[in-house]
Amino acid sequence: MGALAAAIAVGLAALGAGIGNGLIVSRTVEGIARQPELRSALQTTMFIGVGLVEAMPIIAVVIALIVMGG
Amino acid sequence: MEAYDNMITRQRKWMFYLLALLVLGAGITPYPRIFLGLLLGAVLSFYNLWLMQRKIKQFGQAAATNQPVRGIGTFTRMASAALAVLIALRFEDYFHVIAVLIGLMTAYLVIMIDYLLSKSRN
Numbered sequence: 001m002g003a004l005a006a007a008i009a010v011g012l013a014a015l016g017a018g019i020g021n022g023l024i025v026s027r028t029v030e031g032i033a034r035q036p037e038l039r040s041a042l043q044t045t046m047f048i049g050v051g052l053v054e055a056m057p058i059i060a061v062v063i064a065l066i067v068m069g070g
Numbered sequence: 071m072e073a074y075d076n077m078i079t080r081q082r083k084w085m086f087y088l089l090a091l092l093v094l095g096a097g098i099t100p101y102p103r104i105f106l107g108l109l110l111g112a113v114l115s116f117y118n119l120w121l122m123q124r125k126i127k128q129f130g131q132a133a134a135t136n137q138p139v140r141g142i143g144t145f146t147r148m149a150s151a152a153l154a155v156l157i158a159l160r161f162e163d164y165f166h167v168i169a170v171l172i173g174l175m176t177a178y179l180v181i182m183i184d185y186l187l188s189k190s191r192n
């Protein structure tokens with residue numbers, strides 16, 4: 001059951017991160033393609049967005065490994 | 071490119087300060103196991119931060135010059151978090167697992183606090 005719990009935790013977290021990152025990246029590419037002079041500001045916003053989105057799947061990976069290993 | 075590069079430099083500076091504090095804590099305080107766990111997590115978190123900064127810079131450059139865009143390194147960051155936990159579980163006498171988890175989150179804390187501080191200054 002531990003392996004199943006770990007798989008569900010990592011899978012759902014990766015799904016959420018994938019959707020979130022996809023939204024962020026697509027909007028950033030649109031913005032940079034439209035106004036390349038705003039690249040630095042858009043990159044900064046993208047960086048903070050990706051950071052916020054990816055905190056959760058990393059916690060999920062850690063918890064999944066603890067569930068499997070402990 | 072100034073805003074992004076300045077942000078990278080600030081975050082790197084804060085991470086080095088934190089790492090120095092954790093090394094001091096591991097050496098001086100009577101809780102080396104907790105501080106070593108925090109240190110292990112923070113080192114891999116710093117690697118994650120460096121990778122994210124580098125990948126997003128490459129991504130912006132590729133998007134601006136219409137080059138094909140490769141990934142932004144999500145899987146590598148998840149794998150490095152897994153590596154930290156595997157090391158902590160393998161050497162449980164030296165590293166506290168929950169401290170490793172908290173250490174892994176330091177880069178995200180640094181990102182958020184730096185963002186809030188720079189926003190309140192401007």
